Amino acid sequence: MPSRQNRGTFRVGYGWDSHEFVRGIPLKIGGITVPYTKGLGGHSDGDVLLHAITDALLGAIAAPDIGSLFSPSDPKWKGADSAVFLREALRRVRAAGYLVTNLDSTLILAAPKIGPHTAAIRRKVAELMGIDGDRIGIKAKTPEGLATDDAAIAHAVVLLEAKPARKSVRKHN
Numbered sequence: 001m002p003s004r005q006n007r008g009t010f011r012v013g014y015g016w017d018s019h020e021f022v023r024g025i026p027l028k029i030g031g032i033t034v035p036y037t038k039g040l041g042g043h044s045d046g047d048v049l050l051h052a053i054t055d056a057l058l059g060a061i062a063a064p065d066i067g068s069l070f071s072p073s074d075p076k077w078k079g080a081d082s083a084v085f086l087r088e089a090l091r092r093v094r095a096a097g098y099l100v101t102n103l104d105s106t107l108i109l110a111a112p113k114i115g116p117h118t119a120a121i122r123r124k125v126a127e128l129m130g131i132d133g134d135r136i137g138i139k140a141k142t143p144e145g146l147a148t149d150d151a152a153i154a155h156a157v158v159l160l161e162a163k164p165a166r167k168s169v170r171k172h173n
């Protein structure tokens with residue numbers, strides 16, 4: 001039976017997001033601009049992957065979700081760089097006493113092909129999250145049978161581990 005001290009050593013988080021394609025705006029995925037004729041609409045820059053990752057981080061520490069912290073109706077977030085949301089989620093994760101162990105994600109979109117951009121997305125997400133690229137899974141699939149060709153969908157899971165306890169002076173020594 002795990003000891004009480006070990007309870008909460010790990011936390012898992014899950015996030016999901018979708019955005020509709022809109023002609024004539026930049027396509028931001030994972031913090032990079034992917035060349036395409038359409039981008040993702042919605043509040044902020046529509047970065048579906050960073051939104052899913054942000055929600056996974058917030059969910060892991062039972063914090064309010066991205067829509068609660070950064071209301072889509074608040075004009076402040078119109079066109080905002082989604083890295084701002086991710087940084088706030090990471091700040092809350094650290095404040096709760098956790099580090100990110102790894103992240104896995106899946107993008108689901110009919111076009112454009114994400115394969116050629118996977119390495120660049122991984123590098124950017126690694127930089128934003130402050131973890132090595134070999135702790136970041138970026139996968140992409142086409143939406144077979146889902147009839148979601150006008151949208152991009154992202155799923156993300158994160159594993160957090162408790163920060164190592166700081167050495168403190170023992171009381172009874």
Ligand SMILES: [Zn+2]
Pocket residue numbers: 017018019042046047048051
């Ligand atoms: Zn979103």
